[in-house]
Amino acid sequence: MLSAAVLAERVGWCADLVAGMVGALIGGHWNRVDVEVLASGVDAAGRRLPSNAWMALRRLGWTAAAPVGVKVNDRIVRMAQEQAGRVLRSSKWRVDVTGGVLSTWPSDPRRRTPVEWEQVRQAIPGGEGLPSSVIKSRTRQAVAFIAANGRLPVDVFELEGIPRVPRMLLLAACDRQQATIERNDTDPARALLRMQLPTRPDPRGYRDWTWVACPISLPPTVPAGAFLHLPTLRITGRQVRADVAYTHGVPKARSSGHTVALGVDWGLNTLLSAGALRLQEDGRITALGAGGQFRAAGVLAKQHRLRRHGERLHAKADHYQRLIAGGDQQHQLAGKHAVLRDEIRHVSARRSNLNDALAWAAARWTVDQATAATATVIYLEDLRSLEAKGMGATMNTRLSQQVRGKIVDRIRHLATEHGIAVVTVPARNDSAAEFVTRRRDRSGWRVAG
Template structure:
């Protein structure tokens, strides 16, 4: 419901307003990420200290403001400071996550093997030593980064300087991180009936708001899943659009009993791997010291997703091969047309 006019908004109308707000935030996120997509800025953010040696805040948007990394909406568009906060928070998280890829790429470049397709045992030891946590890193991760670097070298005739030359700035996810806001932009509270909550947030009434009058409070009822305890404290969610509807990724906090270090009789073991992503099983310790399994356990396999990925990769390779075959024909046809128009060259 639009609280200014009392108008009841349909799901499509609400999604449209959220999309307008998401577009404003995404534009600022892209601009800020591209501007700071370099080794010096990512290292500065990852170092955790500002120019004066003070520790940077854990919130990404606060850390970016401490460093003086600002962003503004397009000229003529009016947004409040909380909208800018969401953009800085999202950009800061993306820049912080790039540090690991930057260190991995740097380690691969400094220990480049004689044959990128087949490292020797000593070359494997060297690259794992150069990469932070490399001794625990799967070989497939290092191999894929090596192939990516080798492709860049084959295409450009030289090695990349760092990951920021190897990869473009990441695409911006279209979402609203309301956790970076306060009560002047969004609030959430439980409704009178159980299993329901009320989210209030400011949304634009047009895609290019020219003043604060083009922003209005909208009340959005939310159906809570049964997994959220009745006494849990709700936190501001992340909004995203899925199939033309608004979805809220909701976080909550609730008290749990204090865990004791001894006296347990049931244990849960979880393992992960490349073929079977997760495997889990429970076991019970009996009074006589015997351990028995509870049920047959469970596992999560991503075979379906991986199969689709392989199909798309094969299709992409097939289309690239067809394109490569068509390009010489296209050049030959262009030369034939030129001869027809101007005659043979003597």
């Protein structure tokens, strides 16, 4: 058993070794050809690639090597290949979206015509169901590239740099020779993780790797009978966080025959509105109670302030970057620029944590409403065209920060645990986000009736 500080140090050494191999592996294959090969799912011989990313990369011959003089076992290389493979596989979506936007570049990037919208959606695989905000954000990214270079980018690999590699350990790519996890027999809220970690930042041999026992406290949301999988370890400050995946049985959701449902609608001032409905035997639909609202005005206001603060920091950092000619580290503004970059990362982390907390809270509230009403299905309004038309870019930007996409994913996850089906339905002519008009008699907004 090690102290928390020593454990964080050793996990950090191992994460640095893995991150170095991941960065080299991604950098060597950060191009359209290699990403297309990996995403195709077959190798040169026509055989299907394994679902595990590290296995797929080995089938393709994409190897990773430790720094010269450093000794690591094959499981450490597996973790590096797994992380790199996941990044490369996930980039295929950005390749398709950016390629579709560039191949159907509009005459006016700020305002597409209906015909141009149809063209760009047809050029993107699955573009019919893609939110318009995603296409607009990729368009703005290309516009910024044109302003800097005077031409359209070739693809997303020219538009974006090589992704930064987070310091993490994907223990799921390992076997029992590298890591094991067991639940406590007497206390289901605790588990014991055993893994091999280096005793120095540059291990020269296998004797520099030793087994370490790490007790883990499980949250109460993990069922007592759940099967634990090897976690992903992350470094947060001087502590080690473990993202533990688990498997347990859940009731199967019905695909038909629902009599009680929960309808969920998105709003401008109210994040979520929900109401339970019952289908009577004669075909009539009756409301069960007055419904409820999930208000998150305070959290959304804080999120909006953080976004504006981040924009100001980015503008100031870009100004300092232009003043520091050629990236001179001896420039008198270099220190201030480094402080700004650290503050930008800090603000981004705060926004991310706030988004995650809000998404889980909203999803839990929605599923609790469905459970209380004994609903077997949740009908959720479609998000593809959810925009405040005529309200300007500021309101639309604020709306885009309300993590609705994350909320939908969390709702599906939590509803599955309770055997509740989730169905996405298209918005009708009473959508609060699309049919909003200005009141003439006083300031404010109302839903058009």
